[in-house]
Amino acid sequence: MQPLKGIKVLDFSTLLPGPMCTLMLAEAGADVIKIERSAGDEMRAYTPKFGCDSVNFALLNRGKKSIVADLKSPEIIEQIKSLVREADVVVEQFRPGVMDRLGLGYTALSTINPQLIYCSITGYGQSGPYSQIAAHDLNYQAQTGMLNLAGDDSGKPSLPPMLTADLAGGAYPATMNILLGLRKRDLDGTGCHIDVSMSDNLFPLMYWGLGNGWTANQWPTPGSDLVTGGSPRYQVYQTSDNKYLACAPIEEKFWVNFLSVLGATALHHEENSALVKASIAKIIAAQTAKYWMEQFSKLDTCVSEIVGLEHAVQDPHFIARGLFERSITSAQGITMAALPTSVSKVFLAEVKNEASPELGQHTAEILK
Numbered sequence: 001m002q003p004l005k006g007i008k009v010l011d012f013s014t015l016l017p018g019p020m021c022t023l024m025l026a027e028a029g030a031d032v033i034k035i036e037r038s039a040g041d042e043m044r045a046y047t048p049k050f051g052c053d054s055v056n057f058a059l060l061n062r063g064k065k066s067i068v069a070d071l072k073s074p075e076i077i078e079q080i081k082s083l084v085r086e087a088d089v090v091v092e093q094f095r096p097g098v099m100d101r102l103g104l105g106y107t108a109l110s111t112i113n114p115q116l117i118y119c120s121i122t123g124y125g126q127s128g129p130y131s132q133i134a135a136h137d138l139n140y141q142a143q144t145g146m147l148n149l150a151g152d153d154s155g156k157p158s159l160p161p162m163l164t165a166d167l168a169g170g171a172y173p174a175t176m177n178i179l180l181g182l183r184k185r186d187l188d189g190t191g192c193h194i195d196v197s198m199s200d201n202l203f204p205l206m207y208w209g210l211g212n213g214w215t216a217n218q219w220p221t222p223g224s225d226l227v228t229g230g231s232p233r234y235q236v237y238q239t240s241d242n243k244y245l246a247c248a249p250i251e252e253k254f255w256v257n258f259l260s261v262l263g264a265t266a267l268h269h270e271e272n273s274a275l276v277k278a279s280i281a282k283i284i285a286a287q288t289a290k291y292w293m294e295q296f297s298k299l300d301t302c303v304s305e306i307v308g309l310e311h312a313v314q315d316p317h318f319i320a321r322g323l324f325e326r327s328i329t330s331a332q333g334i335t336m337a338a339l340p341t342s343v344s345k346v347f348l349a350e351v352k353n354e355a356s357p358e359l360g361q362h363t364a365e366i367l368k
Contacts, residue, residue: 002029003347007182009033010083011064012092012099014041016163017121017170017198019060020341022091024175027343030089032064033366035080037071040359051330058356059339062328063349066357067366071102079367084109084116089178093121093170096131106193116191117181121170125197140165140199146206151222153229169201172342226250232276233258236306243289244306247280257299328355 007030011022019034019041026032034041041061046054069076081104084090090109092099099105099120106118123140124130130143141147141164147157177194185191203210206220208227213219223229233250249258259265262283267276284292289305296303307315313324322345326338 002349005029007031007088008086009089009091010035010080010087012090012094012104013121014093015043016060016166017174018091018093019043020167020171021119021121021174021178022064023060023062023339024171024341024343025089025178026063027341027349028347029349033083033362034061034064034066034357035069035071036066036359038068040068044359050328050336051332051334052358053330053356055336058328058330058336061356062338063354064357065362065366066360067363068360069363069367071104077103080104081109081112083366084112087113087116088182089117089119091119091121091174091178095134096120096122096126110191110193114191115185115189117178117185117194118191119174119178119181119194119196121174121196121198123165123198125200126195130199137163137165137198140169140202144199144202144206145209146202149206149209149220149222149225149228151228153223155222157222164205165198165202168205169198170196173201230273232273232280235277235280237281237284239287239289239292240285241288241290245284245289245292246304246306248302250302254300254302258296258301258303261295261299261301330355331358 004025007025009022009025009030009032011018011032011034013019013022014036022030022032022034041057043057043060044053046056048055050058069080071077071080090104092104100107106116106120109118110116120126122131123135124133138147138160141160146164147160150158150160152158174194174196177196181192181194209220209225212225220228225231226234229235231250233255234248237245237247239245247258249255256265256268259268262280264279264283267279270276270279293303293305312318318324323340324337326340326348327335328338329335
């Protein structure tokens with residue numbers, strides 16, 4: 001039996017953080033009901049398309065049910081409250097106060113169902129001076145100091161390729177705290193309101209910088225610390241064929257092996273890190289990526305070639321792990337690989353091919 005079988009989730013969220021959270025809950029067996037406005041989740045309209053909806057929507061909403069509900073209608077609100085009586089979890093990501101104005105805030109719904117686990121996902125949390133400010137992932141990374149650490153040699157920050165705040169700061173903490181809330185309910189029989197702030201949750205990802213700053217007043221800067229470019233032991237080096245190697249021989253044993261492969265053991269005791277980086281860069285630039293990967297593979301050196309996503313999904317290791325075995329088929333018969341999630345295979349549903357719901361597909365069935 002899947003661990004969340006029998007758990008009913010009402011999902012008011014759209015776009016990425018909430019849908020990724022409820023996807024993981026659905027993967028573990030929860031019955032997720034996605035409540036959408038008449039126009040549907042904005043992500044349905046994204047491109048490229050996968051049938052009638054976007055690829056993004058299909059990947060994030062597989063295995064869920066969809067109902068269309070006008071949340072400004074008193075009659076519909078009463079129907080939603082009827083669903084709340086049987087629900088275990090509510091997930092929403094409106095700005096603070098919106099659900100209260102709709103009559104669907106935690107105070108109102110916990111009166112109906114005291115055992116309800118109510119999770120609110122927002123950029124800045126339910127309180128504080130920024131709680132009502134509109135922002136996106138890039139803004140959260142900028143205001144928490146994360147984006148500053150992604151600077152190049154000139155100090156200009158690089159645009160991050162991943163939505164760290166949405167996922168690592170939003171979806172994953174939300175999922176974890178919902179599970180903790182369900183466990184707490186097992187113990188004391190009561191629900192709770194979970195306040196997930198995407199910006200708050202970026203700080204633990206920079207734990208080392210906080211520790212350095214608090215204890216030694218060594219606040220990290222771009223290009224100066226171990227993981228921000230200050231060390232030759234954690235660098236990207238270019239090869240002669242204009243490819244790049246990610247080199248991370250941080251520990252002494254790996255560093256010794258790394259320098260041995262390069263034929264540069266004399267650099268082992270050199271304290272000028274800029275000189276060491278320049279020397280290593282010159283050596284690696286003299287040969288191709290294929291040559292270096294063959295050499296580095298002979299010893300433990302923590303070196304990888306930087307590849308594109310298209311190449312990565314064809315990597316024999318990830319294929320052997322079965323990451324892309326599950327599939328999605330749209331109503332139009334189009335099939336693609338399902339999004340791998342962090343839910344272990346131990347908990348995955350036996351059904352391998354669950355599609356995302358059409359807009360309002362389950363309205364009549366659920367609101368009857």
